Amino acid sequence: MTFRTVVFRGLLPAGAVLALVVVASLAVGAGPVGPARALSVLVGGGDAEARFTVTRLRVPRTVVAIAVGIALGIAGALLQSVSRNPLAEPGLLGLSAGAAFAVVLVIAAGGSVATVGPHVAVIGAAVAGLLVLAAARMRGTGDDPVRLVLAGAALSGLLGATTSVLLLLDQRTADEVRFWTVGAVAGRDLSTLAGVAPALLLGLLLAVVASRALAALALGDDVAIGLGHRPRRVRAIAMLAVAFLVGAATAAAGPLAFVGLVVPFAARALVGPDIRHTLGICTLLGPAVVLLADVVSRLVARPYEMSLGVVTALIGAPVLVLVVRASRLPSL
Amino acid sequence: MTVLQTRSLTLAHARTPVIDGLDLDLPAGQVTVIIGPNGCGKSTLLSGLARVLAPRGGSVLLDGCALATMPTREVARRVGLLPQSAVAPDGLTVRDLVRYGRHPHQGLLRQWSRADAEAVDAALAAAGVEDLAERPLDTLSGGQRQRAWIAMVVAQDTPVVLLDEPTSALDLGHQIEVLDLVRSLAARGRTVVLVLHDLSSACRVADHLVALVDGQVVAAGAPGAVVNPGLVRRLYGVESVVVPDPTHGTPVVCPVGLAARTG
Structure with a gap:
């Protein structure tokens, strides 16, 4: 695939979709400010209520959703590449649950949502990632892709149940994190983003560093060694990047499943299997998917909002079924 | 002249040594073919030469320098590898x-x-x-x-190219296609080392033949000089008649049947 095809088949369509959902995210909501009033704010006019709603509520949640989408899309693509498994996804494998559990644990021990930094979530994601990959023995090349997902589902279930127990036992923690544990970008402001930005940027930097060698690992470890790469080190760097990205995303928006599955799946359909191309497209499609889910979450239960985590699951679960039922899983 | 050598090289999978204390010189600018029965350590040796498998003892020398001490990217500029059935x-x-x-x-x-x-x-x-x-x-x-x-x-x-069974699962035409390509690489001055199963194609493509049994070299040299019924019996337990190829003159092995097992 040449650079030209990557641009025309991937970057342009994905960029157009992202632009559309960004406008939709600014224009629509569960409240009284409709598209007409919101769009007039965007062109410089609008009444005071509309201006407040757009600039103080919708712009911050849109920006946070973009950051979360980039993090989860890239994390999914990296995880799938490292585990050579098209079903590997931070939500399904329990990394998001691990990050959430770590945050809840620290809050139950006396912290508050405002003071728990993203590093807690990063550590939680990293530990969960190591546990699930060890459980499914990721290096065995003949491994059944579904087995890793089963190990992840077990870990997710365990962590989710333990998180629930912590919340049941401790009313204060429950009040602090109730909305957060189901996943949301509503009510997030730009200070949320500032808090997780270092982890996010570090994760992205590591992803860029590892991308070329990861692409070579797709040809098998022996070929990659022959080309001068060090597979173990590359996998370690990529997993570290995944932990930073999932930690940042979970700290900002709570655990969101399926985004890391849907986004790389769509990106590969557009530009093929080369991880370097996939990662580029994921930085556009990730935000598009999270924003789309967020917009839907505002519209389906008006005047209330549905939880974002519920909507990503509703979008993602059919894609999971689709991938598993495909005549054969794509080899990565 | 040699670019690639092994000195007391020991290679092992898990605990079992497959190659034990091997000394081997691979001539520069020539095609060397490693042959031997299944499980004799051919592919293991190639993995060792390509530093995919780290030596348990001894060393692989590239231009006199131990491979294990060189940065892997530096090695990759000098040794190319095509593993078996890459996907x-x-x-x-x-x-x-x-x-x-x-x-x-x-x-x-x-x-x-x-x-x-x-x-x-x-x-x-x-x-x-x-x-x-x-x-x-x-x-x-x-x-x-x-x-x-x-x-x-x-x-x-790279000056050195290692190929692990590049013709396996190919039909006759495709085999010749690949082996001709191998010859043309050597003609341009590269040192080529490959593992082959088929003895007759090995004789046709090789300048230098290395026969392994249980990780030990039992014969090494030009195909015409080393391939004879005795070697075939030792490698595969097969009685054979070895005749010169009518057009190329290289040895062709015509199997007669399994050799009688003695002890």
Whole structure:
């Protein structure tokens, strides 16, 4: 695939979709400010209520959703590449649950949502990632892709149940994190983003560093060694990047499943299997998917909002079924 | 002259040594073929030569320098490897694959260059796959696909090339296609080491033959000098008549039957 095809088949369509959902995210909501009033704010006019709603509520949640989408899309693509498994996804494998559990644990021990930094979530994601990959023995090349997902589902279930127990036992923690544990970008402001930005940027930097060698690992470890790469080190760097990205995303928006599955799946359909191309497209499609889910979450239960985590699951679960039922899983 | 040597090389999978204390010299600029029965350690030896498998003892020397002490990227600029039955992700085109061969010459700060593009074009031409450059690998025949993989190793532009059973699972025409390509690499001054199963094609392509049994060299030299019924019996337990190939003069092994087992 040449650079030209990557641009025309991937970057342009994905960029157009992202632009559309960004406008939709600014224009629509569960409240009284409709598209007409919101769009007039965007062109410089609008009444005071509309201006407040757009600039103080919708712009911050849109920006946070973009950051979360980039993090989860890239994390999914990296995880799938490292585990050579098209079903590997931070939500399904329990990394998001691990990050959430770590945050809840620290809050139950006396912290508050405002003071728990993203590093807690990063550590939680990293530990969960190591546990699930060890459980499914990721290096065995003949491994059944579904087995890793089963190990992840077990870990997710365990962590989710333990998180629930912590919340049941401790009313204060429950009040602090109730909305957060189901996943949301509503009510997030730009200070949320500032808090997780270092982890996010570090994760992205590591992803860029590892991308070329990861692409070579797709040809098998022996070929990659022959080309001068060090597979173990590359996998370690990529997993570290995944932990930073999932930690940042979970700290900002709570655990969101399926985004890391849907986004790389769509990106590969557009530009093929080369991880370097996939990662580029994921930085556009990730935000598009999270924003789309967020917009839907505002519209389906008006005047209330549905939880974002519920909507990503509703979008993602059919894609999971689709991938598993495909005549054969794509080899990565 | 030799570029690649082993000295007391011991290679092991898990705890079992497969190669134990092997001394071997691989002549520069020639085609060396490693032959031997199943499980004799041919592929293990090649993995050791390519530093995919670290030595348990002894060393592999490249121009007199121990491979294990060199940076892996430096080795990759001097030794190219095509492992057995390598697989590529779905949808990867021939040109995409061959471009990977340039990885050892690139880095974070030294990205794709004109020299890389020229090396890729030259490799595509040398392997005779320039017409297939934009085709996905999974749409090619076995022989075409194997030539595409060899083109990747050619693009790596290394003085030493290691190929593990490049003709396995190929029909006769495709085998000759690949072996001719191997000969042309040596004709351009590269040192080629390959593992082959078929004795007659080994004799045809090799300048230098190395026969392994249980990780030990039992014969080494020009095919015409080392291949005889005694060697065939020792390697495979097969009685045979060895005759010269009517056109090339290289030895051809005509099996008669299994040798009587003695002790």
